[in-house]
Each structure stands twice: as structure tokens, then as C-alpha cells.
Amino acid sequence: MSEQWTTGDTSSEAIYRHPEDYDLEVTAHDVRDLPFWLDLLQQERPQRVLEIGCGTGRLTVPLARAGAQFGFMVTGLDPELEMLTRANKLTEAEAPATRAALRFVQGDVCALNLDGEYDVVLMPYGTAHHLLGLDAQIAAWRGVRQLLRPGGLFVVDVSAPDLAMLAQAREGTSRREDLVVGGVDGRSLQRTAATTYAAAMQRAMINFEYTVHDADGERREYASPFAMHVYYPRELELLFLLTGFHLERTVGSYAGEPFADRSPLMIAIGRADSV
Ligand SMILES: C[S@@+](CC[C@H](N)C(=O)[O-])C[C@H]1O[C@@H](n2cnc3c(N)ncnc32)[C@H](O)[C@@H]1O
Numbered sequence: 001m002s003e004q005w006t007t008g009d010t011s012s013e014a015i016y017r018h019p020e021d022y023d024l025e026v027t028a029h030d031v032r033d034l035p036f037w038l039d040l041l042q043q044e045r046p047q048r049v050l051e052i053g054c055g056t057g058r059l060t061v062p063l064a065r066a067g068a069q070f071g072f073m074v075t076g077l078d079p080e081l082e083m084l085t086r087a088n089k090l091t092e093a094e095a096p097a098t099r100a101a102l103r104f105v106q107g108d109v110c111a112l113n114l115d116g117e118y119d120v121v122l123m124p125y126g127t128a129h130h131l132l133g134l135d136a137q138i139a140a141w142r143g144v145r146q147l148l149r150p151g152g153l154f155v156v157d158v159s160a161p162d163l164a165m166l167a168q169a170r171e172g173t174s175r176r177e178d179l180v181v182g183g184v185d186g187r188s189l190q191r192t193a194a195t196t197y198a199a200a201m202q203r204a205m206i207n208f209e210y211t212v213h214d215a216d217g218e219r220r221e222y223a224s225p226f227a228m229h230v231y232y233p234r235e236l237e238l239l240f241l242l243t244g245f246h247l248e249r250t251v252g253s254y255a256g257e258p259f260a261d262r263s264p265l266m267i268a269i270g271r272a273d274s275v
Contacts, residue, residue: 009136010110012080013208014224019056019086021212024189026058028181033124033157034062036254036267041066044153046119049074052109052144053127057087061094064102068095075114076104110136112143121148123156129228132203137229141243150274154245157267158231160252160259166230169197169204186215197230204228233259236268245270 015022037059041049049067054060054076064074078084084104091099107113109123110131121144131137144154175194182188190211197204206226213219233250240247247270252263259266 009131009133010108011130011132011227013226014222015208015210016055016080017082018210018212018222019080019083020187021189021210022083023056023058023086024181024183024187024212025179025191027183028179028189031058031125033254034059036256037063037122037124038066039256040153040155040269041072041120042070044120045070046072048072048116048118048120050114050118050121050147051076052078052121052123052140053125053130054078054087054104055080055083057090057104059122059124060087060102060104061091061098065094065098067101068097072101072119074102075118076102077107077109077112077114078104079106079108081106109143110139112140112147114147116147117149118147118152119149120153120155123154126158128156128158128231132227132229137239138243141239141245145244145272148272150272152272154240154270154272155267156236156270157265158236160263160266161230161232165195166197166199166204169195170199172196175207175209188213202230202232204230231266233266236266240268240270244273244275246273 049072051060051074055078057076060074060076067074076087084106087104091102131140148154173195175192177190178193179191192209193206195204195206206228208224208226210224211221237247247268249269250259251257251267252259253265
């Protein structure tokens with residue numbers, strides 16, 4: 001396996017060094033996860049919330065708006081400086097109360113180094129797919145357990161394994177365009193992908209290539225390979241059981257339906273055991 005796929009036991013993507021492209025790409029996915037996270041926080045009534053893999057703050061900022069209203073603080077953690085720089089920039093337009101309820105911190109979930117105790121820790125929108133090996137996953141889950149108060153919640157949102165797609169990808173899929181999106185600012189982004197699934201490692205190697213046209217007409221092209229750990233349901237459950245949690249439930253969509261055979265997502269909701 002080529003070095004480009006991995007950095008140690010976790011993976012990154014070149015697009016995270018182009019955060020404005022990431023934001024444009026994400027609009028094409030039309031992710032409707034915010035109401036799910038807001039409902040969850042409304043039920044939990046936390047004081048301190050941590051979002052792991054906050055990126056440019058797509059969720060962190062609206063969560064902090066709720067925090068300003070209902071009295072909780074939100075910390076967004078991410079290793080990518082460019083993503084955090086954009087997150088901080090976008091936050092400048094927010095009301096003072098929202099900014100007071102929000103902070104961004106650079107860091108890695110596998111080596112958490114934060115003060116204090118949290119009531120809820122979220123790892124949304126597939127961030128856990130970047131944790132490639134069992135060592136990294138166990139370090140992340142254990143680190144989160146140490147940050148949570150007993151009874152606190154850890155919620156991990158990953159894609160369910162798409163067995164039909166993975167079966168095809170065992171032979172390697174041919175490159176095809178899978179996304180085209182234009183922004184209100186006149187920029188456009190086109191993406192192609194070719195995927196290979198290494199079944200024994202549970203690793204999908206998705207070789208994305210981007211072509212971006214900026215508003216001034218400049219054209220940029222770059223590859224952004226993504227090494228993605230594919231989680232299976234019992235494996236996810238065992239990670240919680242091994243690290244001081246019990247799994248309250250797994251839901252299969254942002255509408256909150258229970259995880260089932262054809263669910264697109266596995267959103268695992270674990271509660272920290274008392275020590
Ligand atoms: C798919 S993006 C999600 C960003 C944002 N939460 C959103 O919903 O738009 C995954 C994020 O996880 C971050 N990430 C990758 N590895 C990480 C790690 N080891 N610890 C914390 N965050 C990580 C990436 O830098 C990236 O910003």
C-alpha cells in the first residue's frame with residue numbers, strides 16, 4: 001500500500017488544506033444532520049459539548065448558537081489548521097453570545113489534551129473513518145471516556161458498510177465523475193473517484209481527484225486520496241464496550257430510525273459507565 005494513503009494510524013485528505021473547496025463540496029451532499037444533533041442536545045441538556053473533527057464549523061457554529069440560547073459551551077477540535085482558520089474566520093460574523101459559547105482547538109482525537117469534563121462528545125459526519133487501526137480507535141474511544149463525566153454521552157456517526165459497493169471495489173472501480181457543484185460566489189468544483197476495497201484490512205481507498213474553477217477563472221486540479229476504515233456494526237459496539245461505555249442504541253439515519261439491514265448510517269450512542 002502506497003505511503004500517500006496513510007499518516008501513521010490515521011488518514012487525512014488534501015481537500016482539508018483547501019477548506020473553501022471542502023465547504024463547496026459539502027453543499028452538494030445536502031447533509032441534513034443538524035436537527036438530529038440539536039434534538040440530541042436538547043434531550044441531554046449539557047453544559048459542555050465537544051465536537052471532534054469539527055472542520056470548518058459547519059455543525060459547530062449552529063450548535064454554539066443553540067448553546068448561547070440554552071446555556072452550553074461548544075468546543076470544536078480538529079487537527080487541520082487550514083480548516084480551523086476558516087472556521088474562526090466564518091465565526092467573526094456571529095453574534096457575540098454565539099462567539100462566547102464557542103471555541104476551536106487544534107488537536108487529534110487519538111491524543112486528546114483538553115481540560116475539564118464534558119457532558120456530550122460528538123464525532124459526526126464520518127470523522128471516525130479517518131481512524132484506520134485498532135490502536136487509533138481504542139486511543140480515541142478511551143480518550144473520550146476520560147474527558148466525559150460518568151453518564152456522559154459519546155455519539156459516533158459513520159457510514160454503514162455498503163456491501164454491494166464494497167464487493168465491486170474489491171476489483172477496483174474505474175474512475176468516474178461523482179460530483180459537480182457550483183457556488184453562489186461563481187466557483188465550481190468537479191470530482192471524480194476510483195475506489196479499491198482491501199477487504200482484509202476493512203479499508204476503502206478512495207482516490208478522489210478535484211478540478212476547481214475559481215471565480216477569477218483560475219483552474220486548479222489536485223488529487224485527494226482518502227483511506228477510509230469501514231466499520232461493521234458489532235465492531236462499533238465492541239469499541240464502546242471495551243472502553244468504559246454501554247451502547248444505548250444505534251440509529252440508522254438522521255431521522256432517528258433504529259439501525260436496520262439497509263440503513264445508510266450507523267450512529268452509535270454510547271453512555272459512559274461510572275468508574
Ligand atoms: C468529513 S470532515 C467533517 C467536518 C465537519 N464535522 C463537517 O461535518 O463538515 C472530517 C474531519 O475530521 C477531521 N479529522 C481527521 N482526523 C482526525 C483526528 N485524528 N482527530 C480529530 N479530527 C480528525 C478532519 O480534519 C476533518 O475536518
